[in-house]
Structures are given as structure tokens and as C-alpha cells.
Amino acid sequence: xxxVLIIVSHPKKDSLTxxxxxxFKKLSEGSGNNIEFIDLYKTKHQQSFFSFENxxxxxxxxxxxxxxxxxxxxDEIAFFFPYWxxxxxxxxxxxxxxxxxxxxxxKYVNSMPKGLLTNKKVKIFTTTGAPKFxxxxxxxxxxxxxxxxxxxVEFCGMKLDSCNIYGSVNTKNKNITKILNDIKNKV
Ligand SMILES: Cc1cc2nc3c(=O)[nH]c(=O)nc-3n(C[C@H](O)[C@H](O)[C@H](O)COP(=O)(O)O)c2cc1C
Numbered sequence: 001x002x003x004v005l006i007i008v009s010h011p012k013k014d015s016l017t018x019x020x021x022x023x024f025k026k027l028s029e030g031s032g033n034n035i036e037f038i039d040l041y042k043t044k045h046q047q048s049f050f051s052f053e054n055x056x057x058x059x060x061x062x063x064x065x066x067x068x069x070x071x072x073x074x075d076e077i078a079f080f081f082p083y084w085x086x087x088x089x090x091x092x093x094x095x096x097x098x099x100x101x102x103x104x105x106x107k108y109v110n111s112m113p114k115g116l117l118t119n120k121k122v123k124i125f126t127t128t129g130a131p132k133f134x135x136x137x138x139x140x141x142x143x144x145x146x147x148x149x150x151x152x153v154e155f156c157g158m159k160l161d162s163c164n165i166y167g168s169v170n171t172k173n174k175n176i177t178k179i180l181n182d183i184k185n186k187v
Contacts, residue, residue: 002033005074009040009081009092016169016176020125021080023180027187028078036070040091050097058101067099076121076161083128083165086140087147096152105156115157122153123186124163127179132167141165162186 006025010017021037029035045063052058060068071077081088100106106113126144128135135141145163153160164186166179 002028002075003073004028004033004035005070005077006035006037007040007077007079007092007095008038009079009089009095011041015082016127016179017080017082017125019176019180020127020183021078023183024078024080024125024187027184031187033076036074038067038070040095047094047098050094058098064099064101067095068104071099071105071117071120074120076123077158078123078125080125082169083126083144087144088126100152100156113155115155118157120158121161122148122158123161124148124165125183125186126164127166127169129170130167132165135165135167 006021006028008018008021012018018039025035025037045066047061047063047067058064079088079092081092087093102108103116105117106115108114124145128141130140132141144165145160148163149160164182166175166182168175169179
């Protein structure tokens, strides 16, 4: 039994991203895991854009406390988002800015960063409008994967378990059933 935190970043309730997250939740629950499901656009713990006066003391607001608690409890964190402008939606970037703060997610030892979120696995699920072959060929998919792996996941001491990038999603949506079926291999 694992504690699984699902973070979804899509404004539309009937998006494929949301359907994938619900499919994952259902399957992971079925395997006996404890699930916490957070929809960043709909949560009542909304956070405004990150700002600070002093880099060494970010404010612990009730929202930061809520999200950091959820992160601390999780053995596994699964992120679901659509691929926007070569990256993830701004609301997810803000989630990292606000909650993966110094002293909580990492610290510096002799000027070197040390991740503090050890023993956590991360799974990434995203969909692109572009075909997979094209983004594999141009390096767009590996850039996204490496950025997440090196700059976020490993920087904070976590381990990237899988990075699932599904292509050709906004063309004729022919592959939706295939994508939803594939989720069962990723739980
Ligand atoms: C603001 C915005 C930016 C996007 N940027 C990209 C992009 O850089 N590359 C790409 O292949 N598709 C891009 N798309 C298309 C989305 O990735 C695609 O619509 C999405 O994966 C479909 O999944 P959904 O049904 O969950 O929204 C973009 C869409 C939007 C709305």
C-alpha cells in the first residue's frame, strides 16, 4: 500500500488529461493505494502568483501548509498536465514555485543543493498536440523529460519513475482509448 498524490493541471473537466488522471486514480485505488487527488484549477486552496521579500524565508501560508503536508505524506506523486508551449501550464509552475521551497524540498550544503524529498517516486503524464515521432525527432520530448528529471525531481531528492508523453492528441483524437488503456501499465 502506497500513499499516492495525484496533481492535475487542466482547466477543463472533460479534457483527456482529466480522464487520464481519473483512470489512474481508479486503478491505483484498486491496487489498494491511498489516494489524494488535487485539481489545481479547482482546489479551494488557490495560490496567487509566487512572490517573496526575502529568498531565505518564504511565507508558510495555510495553502502552503496544506500542499506541503500532502507532498510530505506521499510515497508517489503523479503529475497530469497538457504539454503547453514546450512545458507545463503556468499553474503547475506556480505550484512548484510556491510549495517546493528551500528548507522543505531542498537545502544548500557548502553551496551545493541537497534534495530533502527522498524516498518519493514521481510519475509524469502529459499529452502533446504534435505527433510523438516529430517531438522525438526534434528533441522536444527529451528536453521536457530532462528538465523535469534534473531541475525538479532529482534536485529535490526524488526519483523519476516514468515520464509518459502521448502524442497527436488534438488532431482527430483517434488514440484516446489507446492512451486510457495504457494507463493500467503505469500504476
Ligand atoms: C496554451 C496551449 C499551448 C500548447 N502548446 C503546445 C505545444 O507546445 N506543443 C504541442 O504539441 N501541443 C501544444 N498544445 C496542444 C495541447 O498539448 C493539446 O491540446 C493537449 O495535449 C490535448 O489534451 P487535453 O484534451 O487534455 O487538453 C497547446 C495547447 C494550448 C491550449
